[in-house]
Amino acid sequence: MSIPKHPLGLMTKVYREIFPIVHFHLNKWKNKAQLIPDQELKKQAMQSIATKTFHCEGGGILAIIAGAHKHKCVEFIVAYQTISDYLDNLCDRSTSLDPVDFRMLHQSMLDALTVGEPLKKYYQHRHEKDDGGYLHELVATCQNVLSQLDHYTLIKTHLLELAGYYCDLQVHKHVKPEERLPRLEEWFERYKNCYPDLKWYEFSACTGSTLGIFCLVSYGFNSYFNEKLANKIRKSYFPYVQGLHILLDYFIDQEEDKKGGDLNFCSYYSSTNEMQSRLEHFIQKADDHLADIPHQKFHKLVHKGLLGLYLSDEKVKTGEKAINQLAKSLIKKSGKTSYFFYLNGRAYRAIQRIGWSKSS
Structure with a gap:
């Protein structure tokens, strides 16, 4: 294996x-999303794919x-x-602020990691219900x-632990604005006590990624995989990566979230x-x-790639001067x-914009 x-x-x-495999599967889910009967669910499914393709691209590298x-x-x-991005849209941009609804929706992410678990009525606590089997098929x-x-x-066990943190976060951060911080x-x-180095908003950030799950599944395909390695990967990716x-x-979303009144964990830093x-x-x-894990050079490349990917985003370039300067400083020190x-990130986005303009 190279x-x-x-x-x-x-x-x-x-x-x-x-990327060709990622786009093949994304197109498959895009085609299925277009067939969703309920217009609100269809809108959120389509938008989540259209605006968050880079999440699948980044995860796919593992x-x-x-x-x-x-x-x-x-x-x-x-x-x-795709489940993660779709549910994030449903909770963030849609018609409900009900934590019971959010909890049931995100049960699908736990079920997706539990082989043999029966599919459930994930929309049972919201008005919109008919997705034509879209979420069930993803799970x-x-x-x-x-x-x-x-x-x-x-x-x-590790998959469900990391997914459990993720689901808790999604419930707490999407309720009524005045309830988010206390929760x-x-x-x-x-x-x-387990993470004395972290503030509450940093811990919340650590729980909001799916990278640890993807890394564990990727290693799980290898014959040499064992319990010791599973523990190492879990500790390597959570919390800091x-x-x-x-x-x-x-x-990179600070300015956008400030305008939209959305929760942003970086806003809690004092300066x-x-x-x-x-x-x-x-x-x-x-x-x-x-x-301390196999292929550490590869993992460090992915780690450095995250920095390049995010800090090359157009939102940094066009945002506040202080944010732009901070981004340049982080890149320089890294x-x-x-x-x-x-x-590479800047070049790839430029190519994507050219492709989009030609197709529109």
């Missing part, structure tokens, strides 16, 4: 082997670890990330791929200087925690590899 150790090799493999099984692995990653696809893993039992702070009280991923996501210091801390901690991915 796992890239250098930036150019990684990007060549990603563009040639991974399928390289699955080697000859990368097609199956990407199928799982795209289906699971069943994930279960089907996991059922083919010889090492599923070694990762199941999130109370939730963190249960875990703060996942936390950096989501903090970067919130970092730009503190935010920079903590992001640099997460960058270093993520790097340190990836030193080294040549991050700068390579930063330039």
Whole structure:
């Protein structure tokens, strides 16, 4: 199995082997979303795919670890990330502020990781219900791929732990605005002794990523996988790699969220200087925690790639001057590899814009 150790090799493999599979499966789900009978559910499903394709692209990179099984692995990653993005839209942009509704919707993400678990009425607490089987099919696809893993039992507990954190976060952060902060702070009280290095909003960010789940599933396709390695991966990706991923996501959305009145974890830092210091801390901690797993050079490339991907976003370039300067500082301090991915990200987005303008 050839796992890239250098930036150019990684990007060549990603563009040639991974992205085409990602887009094949995304197009399949896009076609199914177009057939959803309920117009509100259809709207949110279509928008989640249209605006969050890069989530599946980024997650799909971890399928390289699955080697000859990368097609199956990407199928799982795209289906699971599509559930995540679709439900995020339903909770964030749709018609409900009911935590009971959000909890039931996100039960689908736990069921998707539980082979043999019966499908449920995930829309039972909301007015819109008829998705034509869209969510059920996404869940069943994930279960089907996991059922083919010889090492599923070694990762199941870790998958459900990480997904449990994720689902809790989605419930707490999407309720009525005045209830969000108390719920999130109370939730963190249960875990703060385990993570004394983190503030409540940093812990929340750490729980909001699916990267650890994708990494565990990708390794689960390999014959050498064992319980010790499963534990290492869980500890390597959570909290710091996942936390950096989501903090970067919130970092580039600060201006947008401020205008929309949306919750943004980066807004709780007392100053730009503190935010920079903590992001640099997460960058270093993520790097340190990836030193003890197989293919660590590959994982560090993915880690550096996250920095380049997010900090090359157009929202950083066109945003507030202080944010733009902070982004440039982070890239500079993160080294040549991050700068390579930063330039690659800008070039890829430029190509996408050209393609979009030609097709519109």
